Amino acid sequence: xxxxxxxxxxxxxxxxxxxxxxxxxxxxxxxxxxxxxxxxxxxxxxxxxxxxxxxxxxxxxxxxxxxxxxxxxxxxxxxxxxxxxxxxxxxxxxxxxxxxxxxxxxxxxxxxxxxxxxxxxxxxxxxxxxxxxxxxxxxxxxxxxxxxxxxxxxxxxxxxxxxxxxxxxxxxxxxxxxxxxxxxxxxxxxxxxxxxxxxxxxxxxxxxxxxxxxxxxxxxxxxxxxxxxxxxxxxxxxxxxxxxxxxxxxxxxxxxxxxxxxxxxxxxxxxxxxxxxxxxxxxxxxxxxxxxxxxxxxxxxxxxxxxxxxxxx
Numbered sequence: 001x002x003x004x005x006x007x008x009x010x011x012x013x014x015x016x017x018x019x020x021x022x023x024x025x026x027x028x029x030x031x032x033x034x035x036x037x038x039x040x041x042x043x044x045x046x047x048x049x050x051x052x053x054x055x056x057x058x059x060x061x062x063x064x065x066x067x068x069x070x071x072x073x074x075x076x077x078x079x080x081x082x083x084x085x086x087x088x089x090x091x092x093x094x095x096x097x098x099x100x101x102x103x104x105x106x107x108x109x110x111x112x113x114x115x116x117x118x119x120x121x122x123x124x125x126x127x128x129x130x131x132x133x134x135x136x137x138x139x140x141x142x143x144x145x146x147x148x149x150x151x152x153x154x155x156x157x158x159x160x161x162x163x164x165x166x167x168x169x170x171x172x173x174x175x176x177x178x179x180x181x182x183x184x185x186x187x188x189x190x191x192x193x194x195x196x197x198x199x200x201x202x203x204x205x206x207x208x209x210x211x212x213x214x215x216x217x218x219x220x221x222x223x224x225x226x227x228x229x230x231x232x233x234x235x236x237x238x239x240x241x242x243x244x245x246x247x248x249x250x251x252x253x254x255x256x257x258x259x260x261x262x263x264x265x266x267x268x269x270x271x272x273x274x275x276x277x278x279x280x281x282x283x284x285x286x287x288x289x290x291x292x293x294x295x296x297x298x299x300x301x302x303x304x305x306x307x308x309x310x311x312x313x
Contacts, residue, residue: 007054007073009080010047010089021052021062024105031099040166047092050077065106067113070097074115083117090116127253128262129245134159140248146212147225151240153205154222158241158257161196162264162282164188165237165257172219176206188283265293 028048032041054073055062074093078086094111101109129137138155142148157163157171167185175184176198185194206221214223220231238256245255252259261282268278279290 006057007050007076010050010077011043011081011085021056024052024062025049027103028096028099031103036095043088044092044095047089048096051093051096062100062105065097065100065110067110070110070113071115078117087117090114127259128266129250129252129259130263131267133248133250133252134260134263136248136250137244140244143208146209149205149209149212150222150225151244153202153209154237154240155244155260156202156205158260159264160199160202162261163257164261164283165234168257169220169222169232169234169237171221173210173221174219176221178203194283262293265290269294 025045025048029041029045032038032044038044051073052062054076055065055069058069058072060066060069070093074086074090077089081089094114094116097106097111097114098109100106101111138152138159141152141155143152154168157168163185167188170186171183172186175186177184178198181198181203183196183198185196188194210221213221214229216223216229218229218231222232222237224230224232224236241257241259242255245252245259265278265282268281275287275290278294279285279287282290282293284290
């Protein structure tokens with residue numbers, strides 16, 4: 001007889017209105033923000049809240065966490081998600097367990113008991129668009145309306161620079177330096193700032209939108225349409241990009257703003273640009289992070305993989 005799961009899918013709304021151990025979650029939030037420097041710790045907090053709910057449902061205290069509870073949690077999450085998602089979830093779970101040991105909530109670090117599934121390079125479905133597909137997405141936008149002018153400017157920023165969604169939403173009017181012909185990107189994941197050249201095509205798209213942008217006290221460049229005087233929300237930005245891809249008739253795994261980051265990285269890789277340059281374009285400090293954005297094929301690597309006289313098996 002199958003037992004009812006004690007946890008709920010981490011990345012779905014919780015089954016109960018209020019998660020237990022609110023004080024512990026508040027302290028963990030402070031740790032992630034102030035110590036770890038995580039700007040948006042939503043993923044880490046959802047994993048922690050789901051695990052704490054499992055402990056509460058099983059009648060186990062946090063101070064008495066067992067390896068069995070950890071394995072049960074990971075097994076149940078594996079029933080909800082694919083291996084790539086479970087691997088990411090496992091990393092968040094390890095971080096939470098390390099925090100519990102660091103703050104002496106538990107007597108020892110139990111993170112080593114979190115089993116992470118093996119993910120092989122290139123195992124995931126391609127998440128990028130080819131150059132002709134990117135052009136089709138841009139061409140599908142109706143640029144005669146306020147909504148279309150805004151959406152085209154957003155898509156062009158994603159396409160040309162490979163920006164993150166938060167960087168698009170965080171762009172402010174004073175960040176666009178028209179005379180100097182560059183933009184200042186402030187809300188980066190690692191907390192620093194970056195200057196980008198303002199190319200003519202992007203400048204024209206921004207100007208076309210700003211001329212019809214509603215007047216508001218908010219300094220954010222991109223505003224909502226239904227709530228036109230408020231800054232664009234994360235969910236709205238994702239919807240804009242996802243609908244544009246779907247409208248163009250293109251199918252890609254996990255469509256969204258990150259699709260264009262993958263596409264930009266892949267485009268630079270196909271142009272045989274050095275890996276450090278690709279990493280700098282995407283704002284990565286670790287080259288291993290950049291490698292996750294690339295889908296490798298035999299032909300671009302043939303020259304570097306084989307020595308003179310060798311044949312490809």
